[in-house]
Amino acid sequence: MRTHVIIIGNEKGGSGKSTTVMHLAVSLLRQGLRVTVVDLDARQGTISRYFENRQLHMKKHSLDLPIPELLTLRAEDGGGDAEGIEELLAGVFEDASNNADVIIADTPGSDTPMSRLAHSFADTLITPMNDSFIDLDVLAKIDPGTMTIKNPSHYAELVWQQRMIRAKRGRKAADWIVMRNRMGHTDSINKREIERLLADLAKRIGFRTVAGFSERVIFRELFHQGLTLMDVAEVSGESALSMSHIAARQEVRALVEAINLS
Numbered sequence: 356m357r358t359h360v361i362i363i364g365n366e367k368g369g370s371g372k373s374t375t376v377m378h379l380a381v382s383l384l385r386q387g388l389r390v391t392v393v394d395l396d397a398r399q400g401t402i403s404r405y406f407e408n409r410q411l412h413m414k415k416h417s418l419d420l421p422i423p424e425l426l427t428l429r430a431e432d433g434g435g436d437a438e439g440i441e442e443l444l445a446g447v448f449e450d451a452s453n454n455a456d457v458i459i460a461d462t463p464g465s466d467t468p469m470s471r472l473a474h475s476f477a478d479t480l481i482t483p484m485n486d487s488f489i490d491l492d493v494l495a496k497i498d499p500g501t502m503t504i505k506n507p508s509h510y511a512e513l514v515w516q517q518r519m520i521r522a523k524r525g526r527k528a529a530d531w532i533v534m535r536n537r538m539g540h541t542d543s544i545n546k547r548e549i550e551r552l553l554a555d556l557a558k559r560i561g562f563r564t565v566a567g568f569s570e571r572v573i574f575r576e577l578f579h580q581g582l583t584l585m586d587v588a589e590v591s592g593e594s595a596l597s598m599s600h601i602a603a604r605q606e607v608r609a610l611v612e613a614i615n616l617s
């Protein structure tokens with residue numbers, strides 16, 4: 356298998372990028388794959404902190420949990436200009452691919468040159484979005500009168516530009532997955548409208564949607580221990596898993612399958 360690069364991106368904070376990175380990384384490690392996580396959101400450092408918490412938890416409880424290689428990149432590492440940053444990223448992904456089957460990059464919820472260019476290295480781009488019109492607005496402008504798509508928004512433009520850069524390098528097009536996060540359990544007009552608009556947008560700008568994670572407290576609770584749903588059974592025993600845990604774990608597995616690594 357060639358090293359597969361997964362970029363988790365959305366120019367919107369709080370959409371679930373870091374949560375997705377940690378669950379994907381641990382799931383893939385548990386499948387026996389070698390994983391490198393790249394933190395491109397060093398300012399916030401969520402994913403780095405999460406793996407720090409994991410190390411501390413392992414030490415405190417004498418546990419041996421799978422842990423990925425972690426790389427942190429800062430924009431200034433690349434010498435500032437776009438060319439320098441692109442070169443830096445190319446080098447980092449190339450180096451990391453020597454000892455990783457999968458590289459997963461966490462990106463900030465804002466447009467930085469580093470995050471922007473990282474998108475051009477994606478074999479798979481996963482965009483988690485909360486199920487709200489505010490989140491949808493990052494992807495497309497909606498005409499409130501007719502509730503139809505007016506035009507793609509800034510993040511969709513960014514992805515399009517990075518796809519062009521990637522094509523110029525002669526690389527296969529990225530598989531863009533929009534993942535709906537924090538889904539409510541009840542059916543609502545809102546939910547159905549977003550679904551309809553996303554289906555329309557998917558055809559226009561070239562992504563596919565997958566059902567992501569439901570709104571569940573458990574996704575918030577594990578961070579400070581550095582654990583994921585994929586660890587709970589090993590750490591506390593299968594009987595410690597509630598119905599909600601099991602359903603959530605299933606959602607993570609479904610996402611991993613949807614990526615279709617090969």
Ligand SMILES: Nc1ncnc2c1ncn2[C@@H]1O[C@H](COP(=O)(O)OP(=O)(O)O)[C@@H](O)[C@H]1O
Pocket residue numbers: 367368369370371372373374375401464536537538568569570571572573574575576
């Ligand atoms: N499916 C979910 N259910 C409940 N809380 C979630 C879910 N996904 C993410 N969260 C919480 O939402 C907040 C933002 O998630 P995070 O992964 O940090 O987003 P981002 O990296 O895009 O800023 C965190 O507190 C996280 O625990």
Ligand SMILES: [Mg+2]
Pocket residue numbers: 372373374396399401461462463
């Ligand atoms: Mg984050």
